Amino acid sequence: MGEQKKEAVGTPGGRRIADIILECRNLWKIYGKIVAVKDVSLEVKEGDIKLIFGPSGSGKSTLARCLAMLTTPTKGDVFLMGECLTKPGVDLNKARAKIGFVFQHIWLFHHLSALGNIELGLRRVLKLPKNEAREQAIQALKEVKMEEWANHFPAQLSGGQQQRVGIARALAMSPEIIILDEPTSALDPELTGEVIDTLRDLAKKGTTMLVISHEMPFAREVADEMIFLDEGMIVERGQPELFFTKPSSERARRFMARLIKLTRRE
Amino acid sequence: MILTGFLKTVQLTFFGLIMGLILGILLAIGDLYGGKIISTIIKFYVEFFRGSPIIIQLFIFYFSVPIMLNIRLGSTIVGFIVFALNSAAYQKGYIKGAMESVYKDQMTAALSLGLSKVQAIMYVVLPQAMRIMIPGWSNEFSSLGKSTAAILIIGERDLTAIGRTIAFRTFRFLETYAFIALIYFIFISIVLKILDIIYEKIKIPTIEISA
Structure with a gap:
């Protein structure tokens, strides 16, 4: 404290x-x-x-x-x-x-493709013209290495791919x-x-x-x-080093010990 | 003669269905986001139209409302009004259910991008809700299409009314009414098929699981 x-x-x-x-x-x-x-x-x-x-x-x-x-x-x-x-x-x-936000349960828009998910904010919030929004959305997908999946819908992607699209969606808005x-x-x-x-x-x-x-x-x-x-x-x-070596509070120490044990077991 | 009656039925059905959809969406949004008072008013409205016979509703709008407001309403106009208001009451239930099923997470995700609530409803919630709603909408269409027959009670010349005239004129009751029923059946089947095709067309793609 x-x-x-x-x-x-x-x-x-x-x-x-x-x-x-x-x-x-x-x-x-x-x-x-x-x-x-x-x-x-x-x-x-x-x-x-x-x-x-x-x-x-x-x-x-x-x-x-x-x-x-x-x-x-x-x-x-x-x-x-x-x-x-x-x-x-x-x-x-x-x-x-x-403020970009990435959710634990991802929450992509089910009815839009990966590209559509990203374009929505660009078009309706940032009011970019169609082709510019598309360009930026593709750029954002490239940053998470998902450009090949641009036209796939959320239900056609794996959880990890979905989350990368979720990150791209937040990223594309150029948040602070x-x-x-x-x-x-x-x-x-x-x-x-x-x-x-x-x-x-x-x-x-x-x-x-x-x-x-x-x-x-x-x-x-x-x-x-x-x-x-x-x-x-x-x-x-x-x-981080503080927590990995000597957390000063008892609660943090116990929690870290448990986490590290769990990670090792994997 | 049968054709004009049929067209009247089609007119009443589609007008009621589409106006009912627009009103139903507004009612559903009002109920979900409008707060307690609006939601209570909507509840009374829905209960009235779902809880009373459609013939009574036609009577009220044909006889009582014109007296109260001191206006004249033709039977076609009354049909448009009553079937739209009645269908809206039913459709509100379908729309609200569909909206609720997509509502929370998708709304939060949309807000997190900076969309306003109205934008989130327009671009995220409704497009998904409409897809879910189509089977319910098919139901409402087939039920409304047949309910429009009640309008003969206020003297409108719809398909059933024309059929009745022909039957009385020719004394061929069985053949006439069977033929009229067949027309209803074909009309409703074709539209249901079209709705089915639309439903499949706009379904959100998923991975095809083949056995």
Whole structure:
């Protein structure tokens, strides 16, 4: 704990610190009696790769959705490029277009081909003309090595291929940041590999990412910071090496030990 | 004579079906996204049209409504109104069910790209819901096509009404009514076949599993 920076609140709406892309301050999400996210503050700088992990039910997905404003936080603020998204009257559609989101269960549009899935946002949100949207969609498919599958429908693709299209769909909108909510946990180990490779490529290109994942080798390789979430709270955060060598909290230590044991068994 | 009656039946059926579809979509969207009050009003509307005989509905719009509003309504207009409103009540159920089955994840995914709610409904939810809906729509078509026969009660000259006139004039009841029934049967079968073909055509492709 203790490491959480309590920064002074800057002028609302104005650009505060230029290189902070996405930030939340004292974020809470409460469903009835269940506190899913409890007073979480974090910030993602340009080019950062943050990795959030923790046991199931620890509020990771809820936090990710609050950050993308797909769920309205109960308390606290979310800032995108210094603009507060949690005050009334903000154009959330515009904000969401700048935040890429990749879902655990993928959620491609079933009635559209891989290409169509990517073109939809380009045409209807970014209002690109048809041929330009097509060009950019093909470019995005190339980045995830799926261009040969452009005309296939989601049901004709494997889970790993679908998720790569899901990543391309988010990527094509040229978002400021991509949030990935357990992008591989619905896939078997073989398919996980191809998606992780795609993420590695993105990391190399300097894409700003917030990833929820338990792929520890991947985390160790690319993450700038790992954040351990339990019961909706940030229990511990720091560079990957900290977690792999000597996590200071008991809970993180136990969780890491379990994860590492699981990975070895595979 | 039979042809004009037949055309009237076709007219009433298709007008009712298509207006019912448009209204039904609006009702379904209102019910899903409109909040409690709108959803309650829609529920009353649907219960009225599903819960009362279509002949009573025709009477209300032919006799009562014109008196209340002090206007004159021809029997064809009343037919258009009643069959559209009646079909909308049924179609709303099909559409809402179909929309709900695609609704949540697909909606969230669409919003995450920055689409507005209206865009998400137009480009993501409805295109999928329509595909799911076609079998239900076939049902509604065949039921509505036959229900239009009720309109003879307010003096409209549809296929059944013409058939009745011919039967009384010629005293060939069996042959006339059998022939009229056959026309209904052929009309409905052809349209159902067409809907079937459309359904297969626009089905979302999946991997063909061959045994």
